[in-house]
Amino acid sequence: MALRVQKYGGTSVADIQRISRVADRVIKAHEAGDQMVVVLSAMAGVTDKLISLARQAAITPDKRELDVLLATGEQTTAALMAILLKSRGYKARSFLGFQAGIHTDQTPGKARILDIDAQKVKKALDQGHICVVAGFQGADNNGDITTLGRGGSDTSAVAIAASLKADVCEIFTDVDGVYTTDPRICAKARKIDRISYEEMLEMAVLGAKVLQIRSVDFAKKYNIPLHVRSSFNEEDGTMVVNESADMESAVVSGITCDMNETRITLKRVPDQPGISAKIFGPLADAEIMVDMIIQNTRTGGETDLTFTVTKDDFDRALQISEAVAKEVGAEEVLSAKDIAKVSVIGLGMKSHSGVAATMFKALAEENINIRLISTSEIRISCVILAKYAELAVRALHAAFGLDGDN
Amino acid sequence: MALRVQKYGGTSVADIQRISRVADRVIKAHEAGDQMVVVLSAMAGVTDKLISLARQAAITPDKRELDVLLATGEQTTAALMAILLKSRGYKARSFLGFQAGIHTDQTPGKARILDIDAQKVKKALDQGHICVVAGFQGADNNGDITTLGRGGSDTSAVAIAASLKADVCEIFTDVDGVYTTDPRICAKARKIDRISYEEMLEMAVLGAKVLQIRSVDFAKKYNIPLHVRSSFNEEDGTMVVNESADMESAVVSGITCDMNETRITLKRVPDQPGISAKIFGPLADAEIMVDMIIQNTRTGGETDLTFTVTKDDFDRALQISEAVAKEVGAEEVLSAKDIAKVSVIGLGMKSHSGVAATMFKALAEENINIRLISTSEIRISCVILAKYAELAVRALHAAFGLDGDN
Incomplete structure (x- = not known):
């Protein structure tokens, strides 16, 4: 029995049908005996839509309030996933960032995680729940909602994995893994099977854009193996691990x-x-x-x-x-x-x-x-x-x- | 200087233009020296849209998770209003239900308010903020998000007004006030200027649908004058007061x-x-x-x-x-x-x-x-x-x- 944290990006949860397919995958692992934590992004396009709504209200929307607005995106996906899992007869429970114990500093729009107290998630797992966590968000000392910046759900996932001492953190995305270079530029690009945290950090910084940089930092610090893989097939992707x-x-x-x-x-x-x-x-x-x-x-x-x-x-x-x-x-x-x-x-x-x-x-x-x-x-x-x-x-x-x- | 709680329903905040008009009204009162708390519903149609999304996920969506989903509606409006007020140069701050200290029982979908600790709102008011509260929602003992049922924003507003000992709680809606009967049925229906809590309770129960019944109960219990009025004009509406x-x-x-x-x-x-x-x-x-x-x-x-x-x-x-x-x-x-x-x-x-x-x-x-x-x-x-x-x-x-x- 393993404890697995899985993160699914916006294109993987773009509509109810896709959320349902993610549920299939989660249920399969749960049925196989693994403890499952699922971290979700907002449905593809939702964050942009919310930003455009905020820009209708103000040319430069206040950052604290923009975070309150944007956090609804992941809240929506997490609730829908929990509804779906429960309707199929599984114990499931959604957690907003603050409920999952994600405690950040007070930098709206790009808050940093200070610490995590995932005890509520742990308890629910031990009671047999599939835990569904809204990615991208946390709360600061004042109890204000904060967000972690673009790609922040990766960091949410890795941080929760670290806090729960998970066996693996799987980052599901719309590509098969990390490539030797951008396949749109170079047809001969190959998927990399294993890569070190250090190399991944350099790749991310320089534009590979598969993972949020901070999530790799976090994974390296707590030695959490990352598995970057596609949510559209069952193939292994790229393992990001210690040198x-x-x-x-x-x-x-x-x-x-x-x-x-x-x-x-x-x-x-x-x-x-x-x-x-x-x-x-x-x-x-x-x-x-x-x-x-x-x-x-x-x-x-x-x-x-x-x-x-x-x-x-x-x-x-x-x-x-x-x-x-x-x-x-x-x-x-x-x-x-x-x-x-x-x-x-x-x-x-x-x-x-x-x-x-x-x-x-x-x-x-x-x-x-x-x-x-x-x-x-x-x-x-x-x-x-x-x-x-x-x-x-x-x-x-x-x-x-x-x-x-x- | 008065402390006023104003509640605006879904049609009053149906889009950014209307939210902007509500902001005008709030700012006017704020400029006149009143301390302002604004309680908002979800934009018209949003709650129904979220429910239909949940029903795509499950025939009978889990109630706890449905509350998490529905709460995003009011969160969105509150954030947008705060963004708008701040962009016009006013100090403003949004509060989700739990941040405003609305503590409910554990009945998802129709939770009852057990108590309110509006100290955070009070403090922000004293610092000169316009406080914007997401209506319809609270949190239970576990920190789980709950909602108060259809029309629950009325009750949010009255409860906050009671907790803050507000001078008046104004319920802005799409009608001019409480009528002697339904004007669609009887052309000779007249707006009532003053009505007692008791009469209003009977009117609400029997289908006048202007106010959530529990909000009137609450107002009666704490003796908060309610002013039911239109958000589309400046006319006085109906005062709901003690006999x-x-x-x-x-x-x-x-x-x-x-x-x-x-x-x-x-x-x-x-x-x-x-x-x-x-x-x-x-x-x-x-x-x-x-x-x-x-x-x-x-x-x-x-x-x-x-x-x-x-x-x-x-x-x-x-x-x-x-x-x-x-x-x-x-x-x-x-x-x-x-x-x-x-x-x-x-x-x-x-x-x-x-x-x-x-x-x-x-x-x-x-x-x-x-x-x-x-x-x-x-x-x-x-x-x-x-x-x-x-x-x-x-x-x-x-x-x-x-x-x-x-």
């Missing part, structure tokens, strides 16, 4: 491509102590997330400073940069929105040299110019012109031996 | 008509002790509410026993009655669905004789045969054939001097 010896054979596990970045360069900035703080302080104050930062020292006590921000933040970041440039005496501000960031990710990089060389060579052979480079322990990213993005992904996929037979 | 000396001048305040009753008669029942229990015990066990009970003793130790139940309960009640009739040896069971109950209601009845005589005479003059009669301290009801209902209402309205000039 293990057999994984290291693959040097590179996946290639990602992020089209959402923009580049801003301050040219000929006086190279003085404190100059970076003068530039990045105001950006941080404006809550603009800076991704890559690259500084090239020029001769003559000047430097070029380049950084990337998301497309959403571009206009504000550019405005701030131009003001700062004037203040510190930079020559000019250059910017580009037509860029892409391609990355290769793999635990094996730690022990294998030559990954960077292979990457640069593969891009050079396609005549793709690299604008910026950044690296982490298990990732190398290159910024290139957006128009070369797909070509670059396919070239790297082949160069690192990831191409499948299909 | 006072000046009210007694009107002998009859209103005429009601209930088309939802059916009649069942057991003929020639042996007139023995305990026979009533044998008949009404099984009906009570089946949770069938019996309204009128009339027993006519015949000669020869037999009696005819007649009672009325709602149309919804008719089939089950008839089935039970036929089984019991066989058991106790009654001659036959007669029934009728084409009946109406017309009633005259007035505090003045207590001190004036002749009301019954006037009523019977008015019906007789129209050749309307009375099938059953029942009375309370401030009400006389006659069951007649349904086809005479409108005629009877108009005749009684005129006979008791209620006709207006319009």
